[in-house]
Amino acid sequence: MEKIFRALPCTERQKVTFATFATFDTFTFKDNAEEWWLLTLAKEEITTWARFLEVFYEKYFPDSLREQKASEFIHLKQGTMTVVEYKSKFTQLARFVTYVIPTETRKARKFEARLDAKIKDRLEVLKLPTYAEVVD
Known part of the structure; x- marks a missing residue:
């Protein structure tokens, strides 16, 4: 994803949106990951790529x-x-x-x-x- 962002200039918010939509569409987020993401968004509006990575790593990396x-x-x-x-x-x-x-x-x-x-x-x-x- 980050290689794509270096090639295509976009805002922090667009990075998060693109990453989540692209990931869901290609089935990289499997099973309960999409559900986790939707629940996460219900609690907090994540608008920067750095915050997205932070939340993602907290969830999926012990x-x-x-x-x-x-x-x-x-x-x-x-x-x-x-x-x-x-x-x-x-x-x-x-x-x-x-x-x-x-x-x-x-x-x-x-x-x-x-x-x-x-x-x-x-x-x-x-x-x-x-x-x-x-x-x-």
Whole structure:
């Protein structure tokens, strides 16, 4: 879904709407998932993609797994990974810890801080404000 959102600009609300309709239509949400989603919407109007992911992960990923992923994220370093591999792992784990990186600037600094020292030293002087700019 997120790859589609990068290619097609849309609002946060449109992301949530598209994701839920597309998911129901392709039967990715099975059995009681659609019912859970409708009940969730009855309690709270979810208008941002970040909030949708938060609610979804709370429901479908046990606390122990989310804590494990959060710990992996907090301790993640580039190490022997390429920047592309590091970015992929960072992105994969970041969805479980939106509270650690609530803004683009904090996300950029976190990514930058765990890069290989040679790369990190070159980037720090630029003080790039967004995650996308740091990755590029």
